[in-house]
Amino acid sequence: MTLELLAEVAVLEEEVAKLEEQVVQLRKNQYEEAIHISFFKKNLENSLDIQETHKESKNTNPNMNNHQSTHPQIKMFKTLSKISQIEYTASEKCMDTRKLQFEKGFSGDDGPNKISESILKCLMFVFARMSSNSALKMSEMLPSLAPCENPWAMDFKDPYDIFYEFENTDIGPYKYLYEVEAKTIDKNRTTISVFLAQRLKILLGKLALVDLTSVTHQEKLAFWINIYNSCLMNAFLEHGIPDTPERVVELMQEAKINVGGHLLNAFSIEHFILRLPCHVKYTSTKGFKDDELSARNTFGLELSEPLVTFSLSCGSWSSPAVRVYTASEVESELEVAKREYLQAAVGISTTKQLLMIPKLLDWYMFDFAKDMESFLDWVCLQLPTEVGKVAMTCLERKPSEPLSDRVRVSPYEFHFRYLFYK
Template identity: 45%
Template sequence: MNTRISSNSKKPPHNGTKPDKLGRKLALLQDVENLKKKLRHEENVHRALQRAFHRPLGALPRLPPYLPQYTLELVAEVAVLEEEVVRLEEKVVNFRQEAAHISSSTTPCHEHDSASKHKHSRASSQSEFDSGSSLSRIASSRKFMSLESSSKPPQNDRALAFDTERNSTSKSLPVKKHCSTEGGGDVESEANRTSQDVLNCLISIFVRMSSSRRKTMDLSSLACSKESTFRDPYFNSNELKKRDVGAYKHLYEIEARQVDQKYRANAAFLIRRLRILLDKLASLKLDGLSHHQKLAFWINIYNSCVMNGFLQEGIPESPETTVVQMQKATIRVGGFVLNALTIEHLILRLPYHLNYTCTKSTRNDEKDICRTLGLEWSEPLVTFALSSGSWSCPALRVYTASQIESELEAAKKAYLQAAVGISAASNKLVVPKLLEWYLLDFAKEMDALLDWICLQLPDELRNEAVQCLGSKDKGPVSELVEVKPYNFSFRYLVHR
């Protein structure tokens, strides 16, 4: 097996040549990770600018707020100037039509010349006044438009040379101000707010249905100093060497034995509110959502779909029942009736630009879902955001369009810190089955996946993982790694 990565450990390996070699590999892998992030950023900017180049005249595009401020200001100014040019050229056409009409009249030549000069003088004065007004509007609106991120991207000189023939015959289209932007600055659309309300309502219902007024269980209260009382979110206390599970020790736990249908009356008001919210969800208009708005929206809808299925069908009594109910759960969104598997694999995991690569056996309705509702590009980190109510699932939380990138990054790191550890019995690195299932989203093979995992871990756990992997160089993966089986028993870990 290839040499494993390392970090600055307080306990260096006995071989004096190892620390430098492993340290260099860690640094190189970190550089690769940073370059990948930079590449994703550049690809996102390219897509945003590409969409802007193909917009209809007069419609202002949405640009990502993570572009440099001077770029946003420049493209906002260009967009306003473009609209002003079209308006002024339209006036020129009108003046030419009036001049042609006057020249065809019976007015004497000297009177005609005088009238023409008078009209020309008035037109010039008016044009200068309009131009001055437009420049003041540009200066005052520059900041506003950059905040709106509704502007035309910078173009080269050739692109800025407008097609006079086209513009002279076109009407100045009304400016459409979008309420959203691409990237981390997205505002919460009505669809996003509704998805958040639905999921928050469902979480509150399950909390109120918990028995003995034990609404939730704070794992941090169980993380005591004694080994016998330490509670691990994904393992028995004696399976792994004790470690800090990070944010997961502060989560609330909802298990099958806690939820009782007898306590449904405690949530009667919330259940009525849920019906209203689901009706609103069914009639939503999903047009015009940005990539980040779609991403946050559909993550919340997937988690709501599964959770609502458990509410309707009852808490499953066995792992097999959990899987069946999860697959049967459906939800109506914007006129579509969708199940959880469709949302996950046709909307969230299959990007929009791949909808034409579906096999011939793919049904037309599935292709329509990809084309109409799917993301513009894939986002592997949804793996750490989707919760199907199983014991091994990542924690459940409500996602927002404005913070979706940082929220997904935090979800990834928190899950890996809680679900990865060192086996107490075999001294192997234990990784969750979830990562093996979606290995190709993060690496090309298991060796590379292990390197990627180590880069995501906090320093102390990373050092332990590196030492564990480096202690058996060039051995088969089975001697280094233990994959934790997936547990389908019902449970929710909830951020509150």
């Protein structure tokens, strides 16, 4: 009897391993599918722009060119967006007097988690300095520094474009995030580039020597989230801002970062360390590369953490915001990241009786629920109480009406953008 049970367990383990292999392969295919959709949409938009330009060139009525939208929500959004900007020179003045404090802030504990936090802070600071959106408040990005005299400019943003089409009255903290897009990158802003480049080189050198043999699950979790985001941000600095969806995915697998003597790419970090438990034993490894399997065996978490979906950014428009995760608070930080992303990215329309969910959630739906209906219930429960109630009313339907009539999935957009917590 015992031998029979052991045999059944062995069969089940083999089946689980096969399913895990299929999951990883499916997630690779998801990126390719999203690329094709994004490419098709971009071509369609370009075609429509050309047609619109052609029509305008034939229009000789000057009054038509001065036509402005009078939609009340658009007016309100524009009004909020006109809050005064703080000039970039504010942080310039702070920079010279804070360099020593800035360097001191990076020279503390050399443990793995402190190193990962410092690398990500440094990279976020570099991108924020390169952006022409607004002034950078250094004391927010680097808490170890004394505060500058002037704060960030308070721009109200609608990062996932749900404000115009849907009835979300409050998209939460995401409306205050610092946004870095390709069009805002100013390569001439090199006032502190040499200094930051040196700091980044030192930190990456420390990362290449880290020892992760004695870290806890929470420490590993926070460490690898920070390193994933750092890996891609560093790749964009080295190889340039990607101008196609294909290039984004290429960098996810080509650009590597040295962690404790192991060269790892972003795809391996996400799918073989953060999402795939290290105890899974594969019966067939022909679909995987040696470095992917090595990463899983050496660094993989004992338990996968589905909430990393809301913390990993590949620098695309549809990605969640980037924040620095700490070992002591990582679980609560992931909960906050989940709720804030959902509040900002889920569209709710009571007039259309419609709920819009981002493609990112559609991809990882089964990490949170067994089917679409229970998944949508889960989404509503993650939203602020009153917002969740409104969302639930949008899903109410007649018994014969399919749930799909009340749900729309927004496509994944690959064009470059970072959202940073200030």
